[in-house]
Amino acid sequence: MDILAQLNPAQKQAVEAINGPVLILAGPGSGKTRVITHRIAYLIKVVGVNPRRILAVTFTNKAAREMEARLNRLVSGSVQDLTLGTFHAICARILRQDGRAIGIDPKFVIYDDDDQISLLKKSLQELDLDPKQYAPRAIQSAITAAKSQMIGPADYLLHGRSYFEEIVARVYEKYEALLKASSALDFDDLLMKAVQLFRQNPEILARYQSRYLHIQVDEFQDTNLVQYELMKQLAGKHRNICVVGDPDQSIYSWRSADLRNILNFEKDYPDAKIVLLEQNYRSTRMILDAASSVISANKQRKPKDLWTENEPGVPCAVIETYSGEEEAQYVVGEIDNLVRRGEAKPGDCAVMYRTNAQSRLLEEAFIRYGMPYKLVAGTRFYERREVKDIIAYLRLVQNSSDTVSLMRIINVPQRGIGQRSLDELTAWARSQSVPEYRALQLLAESKGSAADLPFSQRTVKALAGFAVMMEKLVEKSRVLNMVELFDLVVEISGYKQYLAGLMDGEERWENVLELRGVAQDYRDRPSGEGLSAFLEGVALVSDVDSLDEKIDAVTLITLHQAKGLEFPVVFMVGMEDGILPHFKSIDDPGQLEEERRLCYVGITRAEKRVYLVRAFRRQLMGSSAVNRPSRFLEDIPSRLTTSQSVWESEDAWDSSAAPAQKPFAPPADIPEFRPGDHVRHEQFGEGVVVSYQKTRADAEVVVAFDGAGVKRLLLSFAKIEKV
DNA sequence: CGAAAGGCTCTTTTT
DNA sequence: GAGCCTTTCG
Numbered sequence: 001m002d003i004l005a006q007l008n009p010a011q012k013q014a015v016e017a018i019n020g021p022v023l024i025l026a027g028p029g030s031g032k033t034r035v036i037t038h039r040i041a042y043l044i045k046v047v048g049v050n051p052r053r054i055l056a057v058t059f060t061n062k063a064a065r066e067m068e069a070r071l072n073r074l075v076s077g078s079v080q081d082l083t084l085g086t087f088h089a090i091c092a093r094i095l096r097q098d099g100r101a102i103g104i105d106p107k108f109v110i111y112d113d114d115d116q117i118s119l120l121k122k123s124l125q126e127l128d129l130d131p132k133q134y135a136p137r138a139i140q141s142a143i144t145a146a147k148s149q150m151i152g153p154a155d156y157l158l159h160g161r162s163y164f165e166e167i168v169a170r171v172y173e174k175y176e177a178l179l180k181a182s183s184a185l186d187f188d189d190l191l192m193k194a195v196q197l198f199r200q201n202p203e204i205l206a207r208y209q210s211r212y213l214h215i216q217v218d219e220f221q222d223t224n225l226v227q228y229e230l231m232k233q234l235a236g237k238h239r240n241i242c243v244v245g246d247p248d249q250s251i252y253s254w255r256s257a258d259l260r261n262i263l264n265f266e267k268d269y270p271d272a273k274i275v276l277l278e279q280n281y282r283s284t285r286m287i288l289d290a291a292s293s294v295i296s297a298n299k300q301r302k303p304k305d306l307w308t309e310n311e312p313g314v315p316c317a318v319i320e321t322y323s324g325e326e327e328a329q330y331v332v333g334e335i336d337n338l339v340r341r342g343e344a345k346p347g348d349c350a351v352m353y354r355t356n357a358q359s360r361l362l363e364e365a366f367i368r369y370g371m372p373y374k375l376v377a378g379t380r381f382y383e384r385r386e387v388k389d390i391i392a393y394l395r396l397v398q399n400s401s402d403t404v405s406l407m408r409i410i411n412v413p414q415r416g417i418g419q420r421s422l423d424e425l426t427a428w429a430r431s432q433s434v435p436e437y438r439a440l441q442l443l444a445e446s447k448g449s450a451a452d453l454p455f456s457q458r459t460v461k462a463l464a465g466f467a468v469m470m471e472k473l474v475e476k477s478r479v480l481n482m483v484e485l486f487d488l489v490v491e492i493s494g495y496k497q498y499l500a501g502l503m504d505g506e507e508r509w510e511n512v513l514e515l516r517g518v519a520q521d522y523r524d525r526p527s528g529e530g531l532s533a534f535l536e537g538v539a540l541v542s543d544v545d546s547l548d549e550k551i552d553a554v555t556l557i558t559l560h561q562a563k564g565l566e567f568p569v570v571f572m573v574g575m576e577d578g579i580l581p582h583f584k585s586i587d588d589p590g591q592l593e594e595e596r597r598l599c600y601v602g603i604t605r606a607e608k609r610v611y612l613v614r615a616f617r618r619q620l621m622g623s624s625a626v627n628r629p630s631r632f633l634e635d636i637p638s639r640l641t642t643s644q645s646v647w648e649s650e651d652a653w654d655s656s657a658a659p660a661q662k663p664f665a666p667p668a669d670i671p672e673f674r675p676g677d678h679v680r681h682e683q684f685g686e687g688v689v690v691s692y693q694k695t696r697a698d699a700e701v702v703v704a705f706d707g708a709g710v711k712r713l714l715l716s717f718a719k720i721e722k723v
Numbered sequence: 724c725g726a727a728a729g730g731c732t733c734t735t736t737t738t
Numbered sequence: 739g740a741g742c743c744t745t746t747c748g
Contacts, residue, residue, distance in 0.1 A: 059738085060738080061738095086738065087738080088738050089738090112738090113737080113738095132732095135733095137733095187737090187738055188738095190738090191738095251736075252736080252737080252738095254735075254736065254737090255736080255737065255738075354735070354736075355734080355735055355736075356734095356735085356736085357734070357735090357739095414724085414725070416724065416725090417724090418724050418725075419724090420724085421724090458724095540738070541738090558735090558736065558737095559736080560735085560736045560737070561736090561737085582735055582736080583735095584734095584735065585735080594736095598736080619739090621733080621734070621739080
């Protein structure tokens with residue numbers, strides 16, 4: 001196959017420019033992913049570069065997987081030798097490998113947002129500061145911002161000007177000490193420490209530099225300063241670095257993404273070749289024109305000429321409904337219409353919104369209507385309590401210094417270890433200057449002869465019991481595979497029984513089973529390695545990673561998550577001032593421009609149809625508010641739109657009433673299953689039915705597949721047959 | 724010690 | 739309206 005054959009001249013140029021720095025400015029739908037994959041394929045197949053010597057950075061794990069799949073079609077085999085992943089995943093790998101050089105325990109755990117907050121609260125406590133006066137969230141964002149500029153606690157103190165910053169500096173210092181004591185790194189550390197490692201150890205850097213002959217960075221407009229620094233370090237020797245981005249799609253400045261990276265790239269690499277991809281293959285001309293008219297209202301931008309040979313298509317539908325409920329109902333009803341007319345399948349449609357909170361109304365409408373949907377975040381699987389609990393057990397098995405995990409689960413399920421006992425434990429551990437976990441071990445050893453300890457007999461027993469259980473897990477973890485270890489944890493921690501006694505226990509148990517499905521992917525690895533790979537995997541997933549295109553259901557997704565995706569039909573809801581643009585951004589011109597880019601990203605996801613939907617009034621934070629139409633709507637010339645008002649009524653929609661229109665038509669015969677039935681699915685293979693539940697228009701079945709883990713499937717769309 | 728109830732605050736986007 | 743914290747009672 002000729003790799004260059006199906007590319008336009010600009011794309012071809014981008015693929016062939018393999019020597020030296022390259023900056024590709026790629027408009028939406030311009031075949032960016034195509035260019036990246038073809039470039040890598042070209043390097044491997046035509047130039048003969050060993051895949052081991054190529055590094056490709058993506059924004060999400062999903063993008064990485066997709067790229068891998070596409071590459072496999074272009075150059076079969078050898079793709080697994082590529083280094084491919086997110087900045088965070090790649091840095092984690094580097095630090096496990098070489099972090100020792102700067103004092104990082106190779107068994108470090110990765111702390112997510114939640115863990116960070118817990119640790120910050122603990123820091124405040126130890127410093128005798130009031131968490132009400134100094135909101136952990138605020139401190140966290142200050143620390144994140146500092147870390148993305150590689151400012152450590154000591155530097156922060158020097159920079160600190162306000163009183164708040166002084167406080168932050170103190171907390172920052174304490175927080176770092178606690179991280180260190182827990183052998184933990186937060187997300188920002190992964191990046192920052194990698195840069196630090198390379199700065200302080202030129203010989204280690206040299207190794208990576210020589211290895212990576214070619215470096216490729218996607219979504220460059222959303223990188224921050226540390227990421228850029230890291231990239232520069234790695235490209236230091238060969239200078240074959242290719243970055244792809246679109247300033248108009250920069251929507252992560254709040255996560256310290258810095259558009260200056262694009263400008264600096266041209267400065268740091270004056271010989272950079274710049275390629276513009278301006279032909280759009282995705283959208284109709286109407287959609288592209290509407291998007292262009294929105295984005296051109298931004299002042300801070302280089303004008304760009306996007307064009308397309310696609311047909312004009314239909315105008316964007318601008319819809320006004322009465323309330324948030326009616327908005328959701330309109331969306332479902334309209335999708336139903338499209339499906340009935342044969343214009344689209346549910347899986348062709350996406351509903352996009354600014355804030356996660358907006359998904360609830362939509363979800364309710366989809367459920368009521370019996371329309372299949374998949375929610376991309378919202379559920380936040382890895383943030384669920386039961387999921388985090390089980391992961392905390394496993395983390396503690398791997399790394400006994402992990403205090404945050406220890407404190408999380410020491411009394412879950414209840415073991416009679418209350419707050420007071422914990423305070424005593426912390427105090428005693430400190431007085432003995434040992435970590436909490438070690439203190440537990442000491443207690444377990446001295447059981448009985450512990451008259452001088454500041455604990456009651458009962459407390460000692462409870463604490464020691466926990467320590468003994470954990471020790472058993474640690475011991476077994478050396479011989480068990482990941483699934484066996486998982487099962488053992490759930491069993492001897494008493495977690496299974498604990499859930500069984502809870503009201504929503506069944507639902508939460510299903511989540512535990514789903515996590516077990518993830519563990520199955522690591523079953524075949526050697527014991528210790530399986531555990532650390534599993535923990536790393538679950539620490540660095542993003543919500544879009546779980547999006548499954550193969551399921552024919554409407555996608556519910558935030559505008560941020562939608563970046564990089566495309567759908568034939570896009571509904572953007574909440575097109576109101578205060579929502580998009582968000583009220584927090586309205587007063588700041590810079591932030592307002594980012595909101596506009598967000599709007600642009602949304603519109604440009606669409607291939608055939610765009611609906612811009614708003615509600616006349618809606619419930620916001622409890623009370624009802626009347627919002628003006630989004631100012632971004634004014635930027636779209638009327639020749640590109642059709643407007644319609646579809647008020648159902650002035651009364652709030654009675655949610656208990658039957659749907660106003662006929663429900664989405666399910667296939668006439670829905671097969672029935674029972675738990676325990678053996679079934680086969682065309683993608684997932686064989687498995688056993690865990691549960692079966694009829695809904696109004698469909699049925700949902702949960703199956704534990706032998707290979708693919710536990711899946712929740714809608715029978716009207718998934719093809720399942722009894723074995 | 725733990726469960727339940729009541730009161731408080733904040734809601735943007737996420738690797 | 740949800741989640742988090744504190745208080746209160748058993």
